[in-house]
Amino acid sequence: MKLVPRVLVKIVVLGEGGVGKTTLSKYIEKNVVSTTSQTIGMDFHVKHLVFKSFPCTVQLWDFGGQDQFKNMGIFSKLCEGAKGAFVCFDLSDLNTYNQAQDWLNFLPAGTPFVVVGTKADLVNNRMAKMSDLDLFRTRTGFISYFETRIDDTSTIDSALASLLEIVLCISEDTTDTPTTGNPIENRLTPNERHEKVLATSPL
Numbered sequence: 224m225k226l227v228p229r230v231l232v233k234i235v236v237l238g239e240g241g242v243g244k245t246t247l248s249k250y251i252e253k254n255v256v257s258t259t260s261q262t263i264g265m266d267f268h269v270k271h272l273v274f275k276s277f278p279c280t281v282q283l284w285d286f287g288g289q290d291q292f293k294n295m296g297i298f299s300k301l302c303e304g305a306k307g308a309f310v311c312f313d314l315s316d317l318n319t320y321n322q323a324q325d326w327l328n329f330l331p332a333g334t335p336f337v338v339v340g341t342k343a344d345l346v347n348n349r350m351a352k353m354s355d356l357d358l359f360r361t362r363t364g365f366i367s368y369f370e371t372r373i374d375d376t377s378t379i380d381s382a383l384a385s386l387l388e389i390v391l392c393i394s395e396d397t398t399d400t401p402t403t404g405n406p407i408e409n410r411l412t413p414n415e416r417h418e419k420v421l422a423t424s425p426l
């Protein structure tokens with residue numbers, strides 16, 4: 224039996240305070256929705272999992288949304304080495320959507336990210352119109368968009384799976400979804416690509 228080494232996956236969770244970043248991160252860590260308190264500066268959540276037969280340690284860097292930390296200039300440093308990101312906004316709060324793109328300034332160029340509209344249970348009509356999101360996607364090239372809700376956590380699982388597929392370069396679907404953006408790497412088998420990722424992030 225071939226042992227597959229565990230990959231360390233650093234994911235940064237970005238977005239305004241109160242949008243639900245800690246709720247999402249804690250759910251991924253513990254598989255349950257729990258209460259949160261305001262994140263001051265940064266929280267960490269770690270989850271060991273096997274994704275599509277590849278063992279990995281997902282390390283979620285859960286940012287506090289307060290302006291004083293944002294303006295200290297350290298968020299870009301904290302995003303260094305991230306393999307992927309969740310950029311979150313609250314579907315019931317237009318301001319958090321308008322701010323979402325600003326958070327991308329902290330991410331190193333080329334870092335894959337998934338956009339997450341949270342609190343879908345609170346809104347009947349989507350505040351952010353799909354046309355807005357198309358523009359957002361064209362401008363920023365996000366991988367995918369999910370609307371999450373704490374009363375149906377499968378939406379969070381889907382968002383994580385979408386990000387991990389790209390981060391671990393194990394997407395089978397090369398017709399629609401970019402894998403690594405590198406045509407040579409995209410010709411590798413999922414196992415070969417995974418080994419390349421491992422080489423850059425051994426645990």
Ligand SMILES: Nc1nc2c(ncn2[C@@H]2O[C@H](COP(=O)(O)OP(=O)(O)O)[C@@H](O)[C@H]2O)c(=O)[nH]1
Pocket residue numbers: 238239240241242243244245246247258259260261262288341342343344345371372373374
């Ligand atoms: N109704 C609803 N409330 C949510 C959802 N996600 C988070 N919340 C609530 O929003 C508040 C802020 O969440 P938190 O995760 O601390 O936000 P953060 O500041 O972005 O980390 C908490 O009271 C959560 O229970 C959701 O999907 N639906």
Ligand SMILES: [Mg+2]
Pocket residue numbers: 241244245246259260261262285286287
């Ligand atoms: Mg928080």
